[in-house]
Amino acid sequence: MGLKRLSILGVGLLGxxxxxAVRKLLNDCTVVGYGHRPATLNEALALGAIQxxxxxxxxxxxxxxxxxxxxxxxIFDEVLEQIAPVLVPGAIVTDVGSTKxxxxxxxxxxxxxxxxxVGSHPMAGSEKRGVHYAEASLFEGAVCITTPTAHTNPxxxxxxxxxxxxxxxxxxxxxxxxxxxxxxxxxxxxxxxxAALVSLQEEASLPLAGKGFxxxxxxxxxxxxLWRDIFVDNRDNLRxxxxxxxxxxxxxxxxxxxxxxEAVKSWLEAAAARRQTLNP
Amino acid sequence: MGLKRLSILGVGLLGxxxxxAVRKLLNDCTVVGYGHRPATLNEALALGAIQxxxxxxxxxxxxxxxxxxxxxxxIFDEVLEQIAPVLVPGAIVTDVGSTKxxxxxxxxxxxxxxxxxVGSHPMAGSEKRGVHYAEASLFEGAVCITTPTAHTNPxxxxxxxxxxxxxxxxxxxxxxxxxxxxxxxxxxxxxxxxAALVSLQEEASLPLAGKGFxxxxxxxxxxxxLWRDIFVDNRDNLRxxxxxxxxxxxxxxxxxxxxxxEAVKSWLEAAAARRQTLNP
Numbered sequence: 001m002g003l004k005r006l007s008i009l010g011v012g013l014l015g016x017x018x019x020x021a022v023r024k025l026l027n028d029c030t031v032v033g034y035g036h037r038p039a040t041l042n043e044a045l046a047l048g049a050i051q052x053x054x055x056x057x058x059x060x061x062x063x064x065x066x067x068x069x070x071x072x073x074x075i076f077d078e079v080l081e082q083i084a085p086v087l088v089p090g091a092i093v094t095d096v097g098s099t100k101x102x103x104x105x106x107x108x109x110x111x112x113x114x115x116x117x118v119g120s121h122p123m124a125g126s127e128k129r130g131v132h133y134a135e136a137s138l139f140e141g142a143v144c145i146t147t148p149t150a151h152t153n154p155x156x157x158x159x160x161x162x163x164x165x166x167x168x169x170x171x172x173x174x175x176x177x178x179x180x181x182x183x184x185x186x187x188x189x190x191x192x193x194x195a196a197l198v199s200l201q202e203e204a205s206l207p208l209a210g211k212g213f214x215x216x217x218x219x220x221x222x223x224x225x226l227w228r229d230i231f232v233d234n235r236d237n238l239r240x241x242x243x244x245x246x247x248x249x250x251x252x253x254x255x256x257x258x259x260x261x262e263a264v265k266s267w268l269e270a271a272a273a274r275r276q277t278l279n280p
Numbered sequence: 281m282g283l284k285r286l287s288i289l290g291v292g293l294l295g296x297x298x299x300x301a302v303r304k305l306l307n308d309c310t311v312v313g314y315g316h317r318p319a320t321l322n323e324a325l326a327l328g329a330i331q332x333x334x335x336x337x338x339x340x341x342x343x344x345x346x347x348x349x350x351x352x353x354x355i356f357d358e359v360l361e362q363i364a365p366v367l368v369p370g371a372i373v374t375d376v377g378s379t380k381x382x383x384x385x386x387x388x389x390x391x392x393x394x395x396x397x398v399g400s401h402p403m404a405g406s407e408k409r410g411v412h413y414a415e416a417s418l419f420e421g422a423v424c425i426t427t428p429t430a431h432t433n434p435x436x437x438x439x440x441x442x443x444x445x446x447x448x449x450x451x452x453x454x455x456x457x458x459x460x461x462x463x464x465x466x467x468x469x470x471x472x473x474x475a476a477l478v479s480l481q482e483e484a485s486l487p488l489a490g491k492g493f494x495x496x497x498x499x500x501x502x503x504x505x506l507w508r509d510i511f512v513d514n515r516d517n518l519r520x521x522x523x524x525x526x527x528x529x530x531x532x533x534x535x536x537x538x539x540x541x542e543a544v545k546s547w548l549e550a551a552a553a554r555r556q557t558l559n560p
Contacts (some may be wrong), residue, residue, distance in 0.1 A: 008439040124492040143488060144549075172487065182485040189480075190496045195551035198529035199520075205462040206558065207422060207452065209401040212499040214559055219492040221556050224549030225345050226386045231544055233557075235536040240531050244528060248476035251520050264511050269504030271475035276501050278486065279494055 001161075001166060003029040007064035009057050009079055011035045011044040014096045014125055015070030016134030020051030021167045024136050034060035044131045057082045066089070069095035069103075076103055080110040084128035089114040092156045096122055098183065098231040100147040100176040109152050114195070116156030119147035119176060121183070122169060127221040140168035147176045180239075184237035189245060190207075191227055192238065194220035281439075283309045289337050291315045291324040294376045294405055296414030299329035300466065301447045304416050311415035314340035324411045325455045328347055337362045344368070346443070348400075349375035349383075353373060354509035356383055360390040369394040374443075376402055379513040380427040380456040388431050396436030399427035399456060399518030401545040402449060403464070420448035427456040464517035469525060474500035474520065507513055 008015040011033040016070055017029045033050030034057045035041045041053035052059035059069050061083045071079055076097060087093070093115060097103045100119045107117040122144040126133070144164040148157050161171050174182065194217045201209075231238055255263045286302055288295040299311045306459060313330030314337045315321045319360040321333035334340035341363045351359055356377060367373070377383045385399040404422040407412070422445040428437050435511050438498045441451050454462065474497045481489075511518055535543045 025553075048546055071555050123488070126491065142490065145488065180486055184483070185481055186485045186488050186493050187490060190477060190493050191530055192529070194475060194555075195497055195548055196525060196532065197470060197473060198551040198555045199547070200466055200525055200528055202462070205284060205466050206554075208403070208425065208466050209558055210422065210461055210467060211406065213466050213470050215498045216474055216496045217558075218560065220551045221560075222552060224545050224552050228541060228545040229549050231536065231548070232539060235539065239533055239536050241296065242529055245436045245476060245480055246529060248480055249472070249522055249526060252472055253519055256511065256519050256522075259512060259515065261512050265504050265508035267479070268475055268507050268511070271500045272502060272504050273477040275474075275478045275483075275497055278489055278497075280500065280501075 001029075003066050005020070005030050005032065005064045005066070006261055007034070007061045007067045008050065009034045009060060009067065009069050009083070010071035011050060011131050012070065013129055013131065013133050014130035014138070015068070015122070015137035016044055016047065016049040016166070017136065018068060018070070018096075019044065020047070020134055020136035021139065023048055023051075025166055027270060032064065035164070042095055042164065047134065049131060049134055058086045061091070062085055065091055067091060067093045069097065072097055072226050072229050073097045073103060073233055074225075077106050077110070080106055084110050084115075085111055087112065087115045091115050092159055093117045096120060096159045098187065098230045100145075100179040101232050103178055103208060104147055104149060104176045108149070111167045115152040117158050118152055118160040119179075120160060120164065121145040121147070121179065121208055122164060122167075123187075124169075127222050137168070142169055144169035145174055145179055146170045147174055147179050164250070180234050181237050184234055184241040187217075188230055188234055188235050188238045189241040191219050191222065192231070192242065193245070194218070217233060233241075252279045281306060281309075283346050283443075285310050285312065285344045285346070287312045287341045287365070288330065288347050289314045289340060289347065290351035291320055291411050292329060292350065293409055293413050293417070294402070296324055296327065296329040296411035297404070297418035298348060298350070298447070299324065300327070300414055300416035300429055301419065301543045303328055303331075306447055308314060312344065313396045320411055325385070327383075327411060327414065329411060329414055335359065338366045340369055341371070345371055346439075347371060347373045349377065352506050352509050353377045353379055353383060353513055354447060354505075357386050357390070360386055364390050364392055364395075367392065367395045371395050372439055373397045374400045374440045376447040378467065378510045380459040382427075382513050384427055384429060388429070394435040396430055396438050400440060400444065401425040401459065402444060403467075409503050409531050417448070419444070421559070423452055424448055425451035425452045425454055425459055427454055427459050429456065460514050461517050464514055464521040467512055468510055468518045469521040471499050471502065472511070472516070472522065473525070474498070509542075525530070528530065534536075
């Protein structure tokens with residue numbers, strides 16, 4: 001890859017896992033981490049996820065040729081403003097944010113000429129949180145979406161995509177708008193449903209929760225602040241996903257009201273057949 | 281336990297797993313299986329899940345002191361009518377059905393005096409189907425709900441509960457009505473949501489499905505006919521669960537429409553805190 005100095009801004013589960021993977025795969029690259037909590041930086045150093053730690057984002061990107069934003073999406077603007085004046089010419093900046101329209105627009109607005117931004121969304125992670133759970137293998141086999149625009153430098157795009165490939169990811173390119181629209185359906189809506197399903201339950205029903213309930217609500221245990229950022233940032237798309245989801249429920253409700261046994265079966269069988277085509 | 285002859289009516293995943301567990305735990309008990317497909321009976325015999333096979337439910341319960349209905353709920357009435365004339369006095373009959381009001385009422389109506397019915401719902405299983413996936417350990421650690429009524433024989437209830445305990449289950453007693461109401465919330469609604477979530481997706485979004493989507497929709501791969509029976513049988517409760525669920529979504533939608541960032545966060549954090557109290 002030729003990377004000499006990688007700066008990871010935010011060393012949580014994703015940032016820490018990137019650090020561990022790079023330490024394993026790229027011998028000649030120095031990994032620098034930024035985090036606002038000293039305890040997190042110390043843990044990242046102790047785990048070998050980073051080699052140098054900085055309590056300042058600006059200092060952490062000093063002389064870095066590759067920078068990855070791994071903080072919550074809600075503070076991306078702030079971090080971009082801090083690093084913009086100190087990035088070296090030719091530096092490539094990417095991110096791991098779960099929404100892309102606002103992130104890409106902010107990066108293209110705030111970063112100086114000669115610094116190349118490419119939006120990324122590596123779809124790895126879990127409901128767990130923090131560098132403590134970081135693993136070098138976190139990204140293997142998972143999908144990473146890049147979101148180039150008319151302003152994206154083709155060489156930088158290639159470098160960023162090669163980076164994620166090196167970590168074992170399968171690359172998909174989407175526009176920021178298409179990313180946000182599709183992710184509302186396959187990621188943000190499922191989280192909203194899981195949280196609503198947990199919220200709905202009476203206390204006395206929780207001991208009756210079986211494997212099906214646990215599987216279908218696992219994501220609801222994820223960090224509230226992080227998901228708040230995603231929901232609010234992508235609220236137009238998420239509201240449209242919710243609207244279309246309610247149409248699905250209305251349809252099922254109408255079939256149940258009519259005791260249309262055959263149509264209920266067809267509806268369930270179509271969903272089952274489709275789900276069976278995906279990974280277990 | 282003192283069981284001499286156990287009759288399993290329906291040797292699929294649950295019936296087959298009961299057979300394997302009993303063969304392992306009760307040396308003196310003969311396990312007889314009924315199924316309408318000869319191939320299934322042969323596979324159950326070959327796997328050691330049953331020792332004798334019968335293509336007739338009536339013949340399979342001949343001289344049995346313990347009978348478990350494991351067919352889909354939709355044909356329970358038919359099976360009860362077939363076995364009612366031939367059950368021996370003192371025989372105990374239970375079931376593994378996912379709905380309980382209709383099952384318990386049918387059993388109390390159709391079974392003759394001197395035969396004791398106890399409704400059971402062992403909450404084990406998976407989206408997989410068939411005796412091929414049967415495992416003796418399927419029930420270990422899972423919850424089993426029994427649904428006694430004023431007509432339930434206390435000694436029969438104790439025997440049935442001891443049977444499920446022997447298989448490693450944790451027992452909970454509920455009335456049939458409370459069972460169906462709570463299970464609509466913790467089991468039938470989650471299945472409906474998972475199926476609706478799969479149905480909603482555009483084809484081009486499916487390759488973007490990550491671990492969260494896969495977890496939250498896993499149950500949607502389950503057998504359509506079996507879930508049709510459950511949905512239709514429990515449609516009053518399921519429709520009420522759907523109604524209350526839509527109120528949750530309406531609330532989230534209103535918070536997003538108002539960009540009420542703090543309230544979105546509180547809603548997500550309350551769900552996360554609650555989900556974290558359950559098994560992962």
